[in-house]
Amino acid sequence: xxxxxxxxxxxxxxxxxxxxxxxxxxxxxxxxxxxxxxxxxxxxxxxxxxxxxxxxxxxxxxxxxxxxxxxxxxxxxxxxxxxxxxxxxxxxxxxxxxxxxxxxxxxxxxxxxxxxxxxxxxxxxxxxxxxxxxxxxxxxxxxxxxxxxxxxxxxxxxxxxxxxxxxxxxxxxxxxxxxxxxxxxxxxxxxxxxxxxxxxxxxxxxxxxxxxxxxxxxxxxxxxxxxxxxxxxxxxxxxxxxxxxxxxxxxxxxx
Numbered sequence: 548x549x550x551x552x553x554x555x556x557x558x559x560x561x562x563x564x565x566x567x568x569x570x571x572x573x574x575x576x577x578x579x580x581x582x583x584x585x586x587x588x589x590x591x592x593x594x595x596x597x598x599x600x601x602x603x604x605x606x607x608x609x610x611x612x613x614x615x616x617x618x619x620x621x622x623x624x625x626x627x628x629x630x631x632x633x634x635x636x637x638x639x640x641x642x643x644x645x646x647x648x649x650x651x652x653x654x655x656x657x658x659x660x661x662x663x664x665x666x667x668x669x670x671x672x673x674x675x676x677x678x679x680x681x682x683x684x685x686x687x688x689x690x691x692x693x694x695x696x697x698x699x700x701x702x703x704x705x706x707x708x709x710x711x712x713x714x715x716x717x718x719x720x721x722x723x724x725x726x727x728x729x730x731x732x733x734x735x736x737x738x739x740x741x742x743x744x745x746x747x748x749x750x751x752x753x754x755x756x757x758x759x760x761x762x763x764x765x766x767x768x769x770x771x772x773x774x775x776x777x778x779x780x781x782x783x784x785x786x787x788x789x790x791x792x793x794x795x796x797x798x799x800x801x802x
Contacts, residue, residue, distance in 0.1 A: 609664055610664075613663070613664050613665070616659065620659065661674070718743075718744035718745060718746065718747070719744070721744040721747065721749070721771075721773055721774065722742050722743055722744040722749070724771060724773070725742050725744070725749050725768050725771045725774065726742045728767065728770075728771050729742075729764060729767040729768050729771070735755075735760060735763065735764060736753075736755055736756065736760065739753045739754050739755060740752070740753040740755065740764060740781065741753050742768075746775070747773065747774065747775035747776070748774075748775055748776045748777070748778060749768050749771075749774050749776070749777045749778070750778045750780065751764060751765065751768065751777065751778070751779050751780055751781050752780045752781065752788065753781055753782075753788075754781070754782055754783070754784060754788070755781050755782075755783065756783070756784065757783070758783065760781075761779065761781045761783070764779075764781065765777050765779045765781075
């Protein structure tokens with residue numbers, strides 16, 4: 548009886564030992580998986596934290612540089628102000644900087660103003676908008692001025708056309724006018740040329756020395772205001788003068 552009971556107990560102990568061993572193995576496997584997953588999460592967190600720290604260090608360096616530049620400018624201004632005050636106290640005039648130094652300082656100030664890492668972009672956009680607005684204003688004024696000039700020129704042209712459409716002066720007045728304007732430079736033979744007017748048409752008669760004189764007298768006569776046409780009967784020495792006397796039909800002035 549005792550032997551049977553012992554056998555049963557040993558069998559139960561063996562089953563229990565086997566069950567405990569299996570449970571311990573499963574627990575160890577699950578624990579290993581959890582530890583591995585936690586390690587991976589920790590690695591990712593460390594990577595994210597590293598990138599954030601790098602970005603923060605870069606931004607801090609940039610701000611420190613801007614602050615240093617601003618501090619340098621302020622220090623320079625303070626130093627210059629102290630020098631000026633010292634000259635004033637000593638009763639002397641402060642030394643004036645040369646134009647090149649002033650220009651370099653202005654360029655540096657502009658660069659610092661528009662390239663500032665905090666407000667530079669906004670300032671550049673404001674300047675761009677103002678320049679564009681000024682350009683539009685100048686273009687509008689130029690167009691307005693152009694229209695004014697064009698309208699004024701058109702009015703003057705119309706006035707000239709109106710004068711040309713007016714009835715011609717009487718023939719005697721027109722002949723004297725042509726004679727005065729054509730021979731005013733005194734480089735043409737006035738005494739050998741006879742100028743008559745017939746219904747606004749100038750008739751040139753007489754003898755001149757050269758063919759150039761023939762063409763030049765006619766050209767000048769056509770430019771006189773009120774002349775409708777020119778009939779050139781001038782001739783050279785040794786040639787016969789034309790004797791045509793018929794008057795052409797009245798037409799618009801040529802001048």
